[in-house]
Amino acid sequence: MVKKLVKIVSVLLLFALLIAGVFFYSIYYSVDHVKLVNETISSTKIPTSMNDIKIAFISDIKYHGFMKKERLSTMMETLETAGADIVIFGGDVFTSFEEQKPDSQTVREITSLLQNIKAPLGKFAVLGDEDLVSKEAKQKVTTILYNSDFEIITNKKLQIRNGSKDSITLIGLDSMINGNPNVSKPFDNISSDEFNIMVTHCPDIINNNEINTKYLDIILSGHSLGGQIYLPLIGALQKSEGADTYSHGKYSINETKLYVSNGLGTVNMDMRLFARPQILIFRLVHEN
16 A cells, blocks of 8 residues: 555656756746757759858847847857858837837847847748837837838848849748738739749648749748747647647648748746747758
8 A cells, every 4th residue: 555655656756847947948948048040942943052051030039028139149149150142021029019018128129139130141030920010109119120220121022132133032921910911012023043042920821822833932920939838748738829730849731831920929828838939040052
């Protein structure tokens, strides 16, 4: 009887330690330690001049909530180690802008941190739903990104070159929440023979039948925070509007790859489980 009781108590203690370990990891480690997720993209459509170019994708900073200067500074140092040639921001600088409007000190902090990002071939951005929650929020975030040397590519396309007339195409689409995505405008005169990247905040906009994925090689998005709490076999414990269909990781849609970033910040609770903050790094390879 005593041996059986000891065995039961031991099992309960081990279970309690396991639960405590999970909570410690998700609250004290996971939220602070951003992960560089490396992907190699090979295509005959990538010009030789863009061979070995690295693109970094960051999203959902959620500054002024749980995300403070020290945490973001550390994450930006990690980004710098990747040696990205191009940096793309997927939206949501702040969180709950209307409830907690950033003061001038906060604006200076985030501007300085974003300005210090180095990207010799350019820094580009689309706005997220939190950036578009009000006219004031949009104006504030737009100014911050402009002063940080980011070019906002809402509903437009542009060519990125590296010392050659050959290029890759970057397409920016406005957020499906609080924004006004124009599906037709940025796709004018687009060619399936070119390497085309689309960036938008909410991944579920891909369900819009007007978006012809045959022209797109990769799609970059955020918004979902990867579920923030993501359980194997179960998935995200809580999904959000705009990321209900696509909420975590990489998806194949016809010939296109959709990447949904976990983002950098957190909301509601400062906790992450199986959904660490991410910086996606794409290495482009010209395929013969």
